[in-house]
Amino acid sequence: IGLCRTEHMFFQQDRIDHFRKAILAQEPEERDVALQELLPFQKGDFLDIFQVMEGLPVTVRLLDPPLHEFLPLPHDEEELTALAKRLNLPYRRVRERVHALEQFNPMLGHRGCRLGITFPEIYAMQVRAIIEAAYELMRQGVTVLPEIMLPFVSAEEELVILRELVFNTAEEVRARMNFPETSFKFGIMIxxxxxxxxxxxxxxxxxxxxxxxxxxxxxxxxxxxxxxxxxxxxxxxxxxxxxxxxxxxxxxxxxxxxxxxxxxxxxxxxxxxxxxxxxxxxxxxxxxxxxxxxxxxxxxxxxxxxxxxxxxxxxxxxxxxxxxxxxxxxxxxxxxxx
Missing domain, CATH: 3.20.20.60 (Phosphoenolpyruvate-binding domains)
Structure with missing residues (x-):
């Protein structure tokens, strides 16, 4: 698989609200809690993909689309009210956050690896899901060839910061799971x-x-x-x-x-x-x-x-x-x- 788009996984009905809760979080700690709820879903997807693709490389692109794409439209009062109720959040907070995430030119805006810079918790959760799934299957004798890819890179400085995040997170998982070595490829989209x-x-x-x-x-x-x-x-x-x-x-x-x-x-x-x-x-x-x-x-x-x-x-x-x-x-x- 030359491009595994992780954003499609978030849109499924059983997990979209978990991701919306993370987007609407005001503090990193609150975002972490929501992402921990999302982690098992991401990991389950990668377990299935890696198993089906045994022995073949799977290039996983970390989150790329701007965050407003996962939320109701700013002027859809009915859906905003329903979302606030489902997440047990104040309506005003939801509405203000949705409006704040609006972009005039999202194609060139707050998307791709820029999300990893401003919301590193999201990328860290995705890397955990990828590496945990890979190690679990490797322990079962499955040949897994994961590749982690950063989207929309434009600067060496972005790459340095996010490469460190990816490798540090992968090493944390490796140490916790007592796996002999970190095994994945790392790259970027041009x-x-x-x-x-x-x-x-x-x-x-x-x-x-x-x-x-x-x-x-x-x-x-x-x-x-x-x-x-x-x-x-x-x-x-x-x-x-x-x-x-x-x-x-x-x-x-x-x-x-x-x-x-x-x-x-x-x-x-x-x-x-x-x-x-x-x-x-x-x-x-x-x-x-x-x-x-x-x-x-x-x-x-x-x-x-x-x-x-x-x-x-x-x-x-x-x-x-x-x-x-x-x-x-x-x-x-x-x-x-x-």
Whole structure:
């Protein structure tokens, strides 16, 4: 699994209010209590996932969406009243907190690893759930290959703080469970131009990078993935865009940022594993480009996996033939995918 989105676990009916209680908490101690109630649910999910995926890597992305997405709308008085009653909290406190978490531009706002900086208790709980589940299954003889990934990193300083949180939490679990060694991979998503350009500074802290090409395209172009449909046809018609950049990677800028990041990252960490996570991972033309710049793997929607596998095989064959001097094979090999 190239991307396990932990936020989907929180939305289930039997646990959403536990997470809402943590979000609405005024003090870290109060938040800790709510997160402890949520921990068994998270751990149970990881037990199931790791067991099914025995012997295969599972890349778990820590919480990414802004917190307001887990709460009622600020002006939904009926739902706010019901939530306050269920959580036994003053209505005014709930309403004020929900309004305070509103964001004008959540895509570039308080989300991703920024949540780990401001609410470290959330990330610590998730790491505990991952490591406890992994160790329990390892003791039963199950081969578990967990990978913990930070989303939306933009600064080395963020990475240093959160890497310490992840490894300290994992070590606490290891010592408590008397396990011989801490066993997991650690990495980050590259979703912002700044992160791509400082790949050499980020790589020494990581086992892997995963390009989030959807967000990287948004933040490079300044296009909203959700709204591009309102002008995409006109841009293609006038020749401004040749293709939808969210379907096929833009090599001129987004691709160049990726190439730069790969080169700089491997300059300071030669063992760095590099992947792509996003719908581009299932696009044949994009997959070929990823292969050319040294990407190791792609992750995409399940229905696109067969196409991605086929495209990756073609790219590998093409590279081998081109390296042997037979340069006229490009169109012949790629034609069936056109």
């Amino acid at each position: 979703e912002l131009p700044r992160a791509a350009l400082i790949g050499d500074r980020l790589a020494p802290y990581c086992d892997f990078f995963s390009f989030g090409t959807n967000d990287l395209t948004q933040s490079t172009y300044g296009y909203s993935r959700d709204d591009i449909g309102t002008f995409l046809a006109a841009y293609v018609e006038k020749g401004i865009l040749k293709k939808d950049p969210f379907a096929t990677i833009d090599r001129a800028a987004v691709g160049e940022l990726m190439r730069t990041c790969v080169e700089r990252g491997r300059r300071t960490n030669s063992e760095l594993k590099i992947g792509v996570c996003g719908e581009h991972g299932g696009d044949p033309e994009s997959v070929k480009f990823f292969h050319q710049i040294g990407v190791d793997y792609v992750s995409c929607s399940p229905y696109r996996v067969p196409v991605a596998r086929f495209a990756a095989s073609q790219a590998a064959i093409l590279t081998k033939r081109e390296s042997s001097g037979n340069l006229d094979t490009r169109s012949k090999i790629l034609h069936p995918l056109a």
